Amino acid sequence: TIVTASDPFAADLLIEGGQVAAIGKGLQGDTVLDASGAYIIPGGIDVHTHLDMPFGGTCSSDTFFTGHRAAAFGGTTMHIDFSIQPKGATLRETIELWHERARGKAVIDYGFHVAITDLTDQILMEMPSCIQYGVPSMKLFMAYKGVLQVDDTTLFRAMRQAAQHQLLIMVHAENGDAIDLLTK
Secondary structure (H helix, E strand, O other): OEEOOOOEEOOEEEEEOOEEEEEEOOOOOOOOOOOOOOOEOOOEEEEEEOOOOEEOOEEOOOOHHHHHHHHHHOOEEEEEEEEEOOOOOOHHHHHHHHHHHHOOOOOOEEEEEEEOOOOOHHHHHHHHHHHOOOOOEEEEEOOOOOOOEOOHHHHHHHHHHHHHOOOEEEEEOOOHHHHHHHHO
8 A cells, every 4th residue: 555645545666776666556677575465655754853963061862873773663764964063163074074973874864954053254155065065954053052052143144145045044043041041
């Protein structure tokens, strides 16, 4: 039973080159997998993950392998993780750092958003290059004072640059200054 966004129905599925080539009755291929009694569903995409991410002197509990394995068992076949820019790193270096974390551990498809924490003039000019790096989306934090938080001027500069180059900006929208005061 193939399940689409609109209907479940009985059919064959032909896969060529790792992609669905046809859905229909009586399709033939080199290898036949009998999925009688099972459901064939589209894979899910999780667009907000934090795998193998250092933060606050510790690291998130899932690596790319354990997080991917759990995702696959739940039907998620792709995710987009946040690559967090270390102070002084370029966006390219940041993305490569996260690719290195995934290398040899990834078992599902993945991509990245890049989280900008150190928006120098050089980084501002590098932002449009992220499209060529395969990362057209960025995140800026208004929380985690002294660690990830950017000020309003930085957020505004990044948004203006993103708008000029059709990049997507995501905002972790909390008031880091108020949180810091209340925590104290």
